[in-house]
Amino acid sequence: MMQSFRDITPIRRPNRRECKHYYSYLSTLREDFNYRCGYCNDHDGLRIRSFTIDHFVPQNPEGFAHNIKPNYYYNLVYACRYCNAEKRNKWPTKDVNVSHDGTIGFIDPTEEDYTKLFRRSKSGKIIPSEDSNLAKYIRKELKLWLPIHALMWKLERMNNLIDQIENELRTTNDQVLKAQLEQLYFLYLKKYRNIQKSVFIENE
Ligand SMILES: [Zn+2]
Known part of the structure; x- marks a missing residue:
């Protein structure tokens, strides 16, 4: 789409x-x-x-x-x-x-x-x-x-998503939801860092 x-x-x-x-x-x-x-x-x-x-x-x-x-x-x-x-x-x-x-x-x-x-x-x-x-x-x-532009677009989206999860984590009292969100949080953070790393490599 x-x-x-x-x-x-x-x-x-x-x-x-x-x-x-x-x-x-x-x-x-x-x-x-x-x-x-x-x-x-x-x-x-x-x-x-x-x-x-x-x-x-x-x-x-x-x-x-x-x-x-x-x-x-x-x-x-x-x-x-x-x-x-x-x-x-x-x-x-x-x-x-x-x-x-x-x-x-x-x-x-x-x-x-x-x-x-x-x-x-x-x-x-x-x-x-x-x-x-x-x-x-x-x-x-x-x-x-250039791949850098799609990467920057992805990084920005992922950054927004991580912010949203952080906000949810801060406000929820539901322990089950909290555990699920934490999993997501670390998953996205890892993905984010991998993309960030590939951007740095491209700039070398
Ligand atoms: Zn430009």
């Missing part, structure tokens, strides 16, 4: 006061993107990888120039290092006003249309919606097929 790619489409706050250096926006941008990479939706709370600021229209795109300032807040995307590294200077339409032509190019991750590009497989893989060539292009260029 397919699931939605992400629950929330991020929004950049309006009228962000201009800062001289774009890096000064990191904490507000991080909040606006709900602590997630705009492109792959990986959460930054697991502290496995560092996150950074991506310029949606690259600062030095291949084949043309533009005058969007590097510190223009509304061109910035909170991004994981994987997606940021893959996007680099790509802007295939070579037109600053055209982000894509329906087949190649990008969509600003703060647009609803970006959320609609993808779905999640049962195991958390990022899959292009229906037959969107643009979704296929973006998935290929940003390497959204």
Whole structure:
């Protein structure tokens, strides 16, 4: 069964006061993107990888120039290092006003249309919606097929589940239920650590 790619489409706050250096926006941008990479939706709370600021229209795109300032807040995307590294200077339409032509190019991750590009497989893989060539292009260029993204998705879900079990354990007085929950708790914790370990190996 397919699931939605992400629950929330991020929004950049309006009228962000201009800062001289774009890096000064990191904490507000991080909040606006709900602590997630705009492109792959990986959460930054697991502290496995560092996150950074991506310029949606690259600062030095291949084949043309533009005058969007590097510190223009509304061109910035909170991004994981994987997606940021893959996007680099790509802007295939070579037109600053055209982000894509329906087949190649990008969509600003703060647009609803970006959320609609993808779905999640049962195991958390990022899959292009229906037959969107643009979704296929973006998935290929940003390497959204990398196993790390499905792993991060699984880790987050498992983390939520462990939290829920912990809450139940804290509140229940039923000893039979408590014993069952404890079993589940250790089972999921073990699974969680195994996935976490595989993520670390991949990063070496
Ligand atoms: Zn990412």
